[in-house]
Structure formats: structure tokens, C-alpha cells
Amino acid sequence: MTYFTNESVLYFTLRVILGILFFFQGYDKLFKLKIKGVIEFFHEEMRGKNVPSFLLSLSAYFTSLIEFFAGGLLILGLFKTYALCFLGVDLILVCGAFSMMKPMWDMQLLFPRLAILSVLLYLPGNWDLLSLDQLILQFLK
Numbered sequence: 001m002t003y004f005t006n007e008s009v010l011y012f013t014l015r016v017i018l019g020i021l022f023f024f025q026g027y028d029k030l031f032k033l034k035i036k037g038v039i040e041f042f043h044e045e046m047r048g049k050n051v052p053s054f055l056l057s058l059s060a061y062f063t064s065l066i067e068f069f070a071g072g073l074l075i076l077g078l079f080k081t082y083a084l085c086f087l088g089v090d091l092i093l094v095c096g097a098f099s100m101m102k103p104m105w106d107m108q109l110l111f112p113r114l115a116i117l118s119v120l121l122y123l124p125g126n127w128d129l130l131s132l133d134q135l136i137l138q139f140l141k
Contacts, residue, residue, distance in 0.1 A: 008129040011120070012077075015128065018116040019074030022087060026068025035060055045101045059093055066090045077131020084121055091117065 029038050038060040046056060067090060070083035091114055098105045128134065 003129045007127040011128040012130040022067045023071030029064035
């Protein structure tokens with residue numbers, strides 16, 4: 001079996017780029033800004049929007065952890081479909097939050113992630129031959 005086809009290299013490249021984008025976004029939220037800073041930012045921005053405090057805190061934890069762990073899984077090529085689905089939910093939450101904060105917000109950070117995520121969900125999963133998932137499948141055969 002040839003692993004280095006145009007399709008497998010394309011899938012690998014898109015998967016790793018998306019993983020890096022989300023992983024380091026989650027890393028910043030967890031280890032640089034800290035969850036407390038993320039929560040404070042959203043509380044300040046959502047002041048007067050009648051969004052419950054617990055919902056903002058829960059969303060901050062969820063998005064930060066999902067971005068970090070799912071991004072890491074994409075880089076490694078483990079549980080890719082689950083990681084992509086969780087990141088899709090993450091993007092929906094982020095889109096909703098930013099739309100509530102400022103209806104005409106700049107999508108420059110969201111759109112590339114959404115585009116790559118959409119392409120990866122559309123491409124056949126069997127094109128991703130350069131991943132740990134594939135290595136594990138080969139080992140189990």
C-alpha cells in the first residue's frame with residue numbers, strides 16, 4: 001500500500017494545520033490567559049446580555065479544553081472524526097458567543113478554521129493514511 005499519495009498528503013496537511021490552529025488556541029486559553037481570564041473576558045463582553053454566568057463559565061471551560069485536546073488529537077491523527085465533530089460544536093458556540101457580543105464581528109479567525117474543518121469532514125476518511133489511527137489499524141490486522 002502506498003501511503004504517500006496526493007490525497008493522503010492533502011488530508012495530512014489539512015488535518016495537522018487545523019490541529020495546530022486549535023491546539024495553540026486552546027493552549028493560550030488554558031496556560032497563558034488561564035480559564036479565569038477567559039471567563040472574565042466573556043463576562044465583561046456579555047454584560048447586560050442576560051446570559052447566565054454559569055453558562056459563560058461552562059462555555060469557556062468547554063471551548064478551551066476541546067480546542068486543546070481535539071487539536072492535539074488531530075495533530076496526532078487519533079480519533080479524528082470525534083475530534084472534528086467536537087471542534088464543529090466548538091465553532092458553533094464561538095460563533096454564537098461572538099454574534100451576541102457584536103453582531104457584525106470580524107470572522108477572520110473563524111472562517112479559515114470552518115473552511116478546513118468542512119473540507120476534512122467532506123473528504124473520504126480513508127484518504128488519511130498518515131495518522132496514528134491508520135498505524136493502529138495496520139498493527140491490529
